[in-house]
């Protein structure tokens with residue numbers, strides 16, 4: 284039997300896991316979630332979700348991977364023969380996400396190259412929807428390929444292939460050791476620029492001013508929990524695979540806290556960049572703040588570029604920093620999604636890394652190409668909703684049932700406490716075993732209800 288690959292250092296593992304967690308979602312999704320869910324008050328359910336469920340499940344996934352030394356399907360098989368399929372659901376759900384996640388990174392790359400070559404677009408709305416996406420007017424029509432996007436998608440898959448092909452230590456670890464510190468620097472530049480602009484501090488105070496009335500709204504709580512699950516990359520077997528490459532003596536609990544806190548700290552920080560810059564836009568255009576903010580993908584691809592194009596100097600530089608940050612945040616996440624499936628295939632079929640990866644890349648490219656058509660955005664929205672609204676919570680619930688209920692929460696608890704400086708109490712069993720699945724089931728039911736209505 285071949286020896287399992289290992290991280291070169293503890294820091295390398297932490298950076299890779301943080302790289303998975305910090306992604307496109309942290310840069311634009313967190314910001315508009317805060318804004319649309321009551322401003323600063325959203326941070327209350329957000330941190331409740333982080334401490335009650337996010338960190339608990341992070342401990343669960345890391346412990347499972349470390350204990351079994353296996354990717355998700357193998358890990359589940361080792362603790363309960365009949366549950367291997369739960370692991371497959373997780374990694375396949377992750378694969379579905381990769382197919383469109385890589386397309387959003389590809390838009391960012393395309394945007395980045397355009398800014399470098401031609402400067403910021405005069406009309407970002409027209410540029411993004413007509414030049415980049417080339418959306419067809421009839422909803423649901425696939426239409427032809429949008430070549431610029433397709434070529435960028437191929438480039439993104441090629442970069443992923445290159446990194447994952449180099450293996451755990453020379454590929455994933457090395458890439459993240461460079462890109463994560465760089466990412467923090469890029470975001471600090473954006474934060475500094477954002478808050479020092481005229482109007483910047485107004486934008487920030489608007490980002491953080493709480494409206495406590497919203498805490499009565501259950502939807503806000505659901506949004507906070509969903510954001511935490513997705514943001515911490517939970518439910519796709521990623522943290523299981525990453526922990527399976529740790530050496531025997533590893534402090535699981537401390538790692539879980541470190542990874543989760545760095546991820547959420549990064550989101551919080553990125554909010555200053557986004558809202559500081561939007562505050563400037565309000566100042567420069569004389570428009571009220573809530574009219575300059577937009578939701579969804581338009582925030583990153585239309586509004587933010589519009590805001591920086593108003594700068595008297597340095598707007599091209601800011602555009603480059605912003606889209607470069609999106610690209611590296613995205614890639615360090617997509618390599619983790621790919622690794623989760625590649626390692627599952629390697630564990631199961633006893634094939635080498637290159638073979639497994641080639642298979643995943645070819646299928647992935649085929650999947651991604653659907654979203655590089657004129658009707659692509661429509662399909663992307665649909666699949667995103669399906670994957671993060673159903674697949675992710677379903678795979679989370681199954682994971683908890685097998686690990687906490689069948690295998691035994693007590694055993695996991697004893698296992699991590701033997702390894703860690705920080706000892707966790709039996710409260711963990713209730714949070715991971717009962718609260719987490721209840722929240723996930725609520726998310727699924729609300730989605731079904733809204734589907735029916």
Ligand code: PHE
Pocket residue numbers: 303304305306307308309377380513514515516517519521616617619620
């Ligand atoms: N956590 C990443 C983000 O917030 C996305 C992601 C989800 C990555 C699931 C891997 C798995 O953008």
Ligand code: NA
Pocket residue numbers: 301302303304305306307611612613614615616617
């Ligand atoms: Na990332």
